[in-house]
Amino acid sequence: DTAVSQTPKYLVTQMGNDKSIKCEQNLGHDTMYWYKQDSKKFLKIMFSYNNKELIINETVPNRFSPKSPDKAHLNLHINSLELGDSAVYFCASSQDRLRETQYFGPGTRLLVL
């Protein structure tokens, strides 16, 4: 049973396209996150939701829009994809917003051509 799952695992697309990445957790956690890992393996927090409420919104272009239909799901929609968006995107969850142990998904490898 996968605790935090992401789809798709790989995404290859052209510049200018719009794409979505989905994340689901079956741990009953209240808080979910999106991270971006670049080619140098730097990990940066992008967004965090707690019970469907946005609590962290780092300096991310407006082309990125998270959506949390319920506390078990946090999706990431990206408009007008650019070359620099190529990265691995990780979803994670934790029990609550005190941000204790985070459980990570396997990642979505996005390549923008």
Next chain:
Amino acid sequence: SQQGEEDPQALSIQEGENATMNCSYKTSINNLQWYRQNSGRGLVHLILIRSNEREKHSGRLRVTLDTSKKSSSLLITASRAADTASYFCLNQGGKLIFGQGTELSVKP
């Protein structure tokens, strides 16, 4: 940049040796966590140390925290080839900030 720093960036040792990785941070912390990332995989939580703790153990892992120096270290004792991975520290203070990671290679 608020990105935490880890050193060394890469570490290569023989099986059975100990591996020590260091993490320095710039902002205040509530707790500091260490994660492992195997190649092509997601991150796996290893250990959490709170800001009022100085040392913590879990199996072959030992973590120390020095808040006066804003640094933490992760020691893996009696390393195994399966410990080969990237190791990251996560500063959970006002912001969530990962260190840049240490790539550990353990040779059989």
